[in-house]
Amino acid sequence: MSEKSKINRRQFIQRSALGSAAMGMALGESHGEAPEVPARVPASDKVTVGMIGVGARAQELMQAIMTLPGTEIVGVCDAYKGRTDRAVARTKGRAKVYKDYKEILADKSIDTVVIATPDHWHATMAIDAVRAGKDVYVEKPMTYAVEEGNNIIAEVKKAGRILQVGSQGMSSRTQQKAREIIASGKLGQVTMVRAFYNRNTAGGAWIYPIPPDASPQTVNWEMFLGPAPKRSVDYARFFRWRCYRDYSGGIATDLFVHLVTSIHFMMNAKMPANFVAMGQLYRWKESRDVPDTVNAILEYPEGFTANLSSTFNNQLSSEGGFQILGTKGSLVLGNGLSFHPEIVSEDNRWIVESWPETLEEAYYKDPKVRSEELPNTREPEVLAGEEQFREIGFDATIMRQDAEAAFAGRPCRSPQRCMRAPHQPVDTRKEDGELGRRERDCQSLKQMACENSLQTGRECR
Incomplete structure (x- = not known):
């Protein structure tokens, strides 16, 4: 302006x-x-x-x-x-x-x-x-x-x-545009937001090079410590301070703060009502005392859940991004902004085939039923940027399942199982019927997964 x-x-x-x-x-x-x-x-x-x-x-x-x-x-x-x-x-x-x-x-x-x-x-x-x-x-x-x-x-x-x-x-035009789209209702009811920040390099994990001239003549150790606990001079702590609890909260305060602030801005949200998080140090054990992998689930009174994840041990597709999932479509933010309309079709054949034949025939004569079984096949709409994430449609369902299973102490469902039988119940057969996951959608998902596998050099199963 x-x-x-x-x-x-x-x-x-x-x-x-x-x-x-x-x-x-x-x-x-x-x-x-x-x-x-x-x-x-x-x-x-x-x-x-x-x-x-x-x-x-x-x-x-x-x-x-x-x-x-x-x-x-x-x-x-x-x-x-x-x-x-x-x-x-x-x-x-x-x-x-x-x-x-x-x-x-x-x-x-x-x-x-x-x-x-x-x-x-x-x-x-x-x-x-x-x-x-x-x-x-x-x-x-x-x-x-x-x-x-x-x-x-x-x-x-x-x-x-x-x-x-x-x-x-949140100063970027991309997130400002996303905020406008969400407020317009184009996505329908947004009930889940996924956000991540992933890296797989030493520099990305904050193991920065230490300048060779570091010495008591060039580094004021006491000034650096300030209100932190007193320790002997340690140039790794000085130049890689994000790796240590004395000076930083690690991923949660360095990277999740970006994700949460952006989610609040785009979703016009204030503060989560409930949250749970888990982190662990798996790989970079000699260089830090903060986790290198963290996951968190935040529940908001505005009516949605945010799933945050970050690891320093893998960087698939992009370093960071957001998926804002609505009943009518999704926004994907990463190296740009794109809108993905929902591909939805109601196919309750496996239910009505158990009815008397006369009732089944009458069911399919209903024009409303026939129209609901026609899938939406519109292509994604690119709103900003040139690159979008390549995501498989069942990821959000599996992520929700695993979160609920973890809380309830049940084993989590794997993506492989979902691929083999997406028409099987998610939580109940009733919910599965509402989601409309049948063979027609299964073939579409398999094709998407196959294309994604070929592009990343993996075997297509």
């Missing part, structure tokens, strides 16, 4: 410098384009920015901020000298290095700060910043511990400042 009129300093901070448009540009992931940034503003409205923490993510944010009109990054601070050197170079030498973040907060010439430090520092720094009269953009998650959130909110209100939490996915 282009803005030609003059905007004052406060409006600019709210709408651009720390706004979701700016940070959405820095995502570097395929969640769609961010909205356009505002037009150039007068010099008198220039916003000065101090960067607290200038690691890899913060330097992406710096690049985005520097493209915005009327902004200037004037200060940087980090516990590793190599990062501050690189950050100053990005500003062509204009930014000043501060040894302590409190020096940035004490500088009256700085309007606003970006906090992109390890999670365990977020609450302390954000509260200190608003008390110092700064507006704040803090990277997700807002806090390391839940109870810290209430403290931040209270301090922001008391100080009358602006604080925004970085969650750039």
Whole structure:
């Protein structure tokens, strides 16, 4: 949205410098384009920015901020000298290095700060910043511990400042379009959302390379620790902090926060009423004390369930995405946005064949019955992007079954069994009849599965 009129300093901070448009540009992931940034503003409205923490993510944010009109990054601070050197170079030498973040907060010439430090520092720094009269953009998650959130909110209100939490996915046009489609009712009744974040590399699992110049001369270990438990110097912990509970919640707070925030935005939801989660460390055991595989089920009072999953041990099709499942169709978000109409046909032949023949004949003479048995065969509608996930139609049913079975202590159904006999009961024969899963649908599913197998190099069964 282009803005030609003059905007004052406060409006600019709210709408651009720390706004979701700016940070959405820095995502570097395929969640769609961010909205356009505002037009150039007068010099008198220039916003000065101090960067607290200038690691890899913060330097992406710096690049985005520097493209915005009327902004200037004037200060940087980090516990590793190599990062501050690189950050100053990005500003062509204009930014000043501060040894302590409190020096940035004490500088009256700085309007606003970006906090992109390890999670365990977020609450302390954000509260200190608003008390110092700064507006704040803090990277997700807002806090390391839940109870810290209430403290931040209270301090922001008391100080009358602006604080925004970085969650750039919902700034993308793709998710904004998805929100509009869901609200329009095009999907029918949405009762399930599936979201995932999967990786299968050391870097994806946060085992980042450690710079060879790491030493007591370049790394301020005590500054890094801050409120965390005291430990001896450990550069693996310093540069790979997401792998350790002292500084991060791992997948739940680093990746699930993206998924949950986006689900809340697209579904216009607030807070789950119930949830259950399970995580385990299966593979990267020598490099962390947080799980490398996590699954969670969230139940919302708005009338849907969200299934979240993440693993660092496989990356099928895409790193992350969403499936929003409605009674009339589904939205798939990943490397784009596509709408998939439901393929539904009612075939109750196996039921009515047990009736007296005269009643069976009368049943099939009913025009309504004949029309309901005609399947919907429309092709998926591509709404944004060029790539879509290739999914098999029975996955949602199996996932729901397995969730219910796990809670009830029953064995889970496998996809292979569903493929062999999709007309068998899901939970009851009555429910199966309502789902209309018969041989005609079975052949369609088998064909989809076969095509998917051939594309991935697996044997088609």
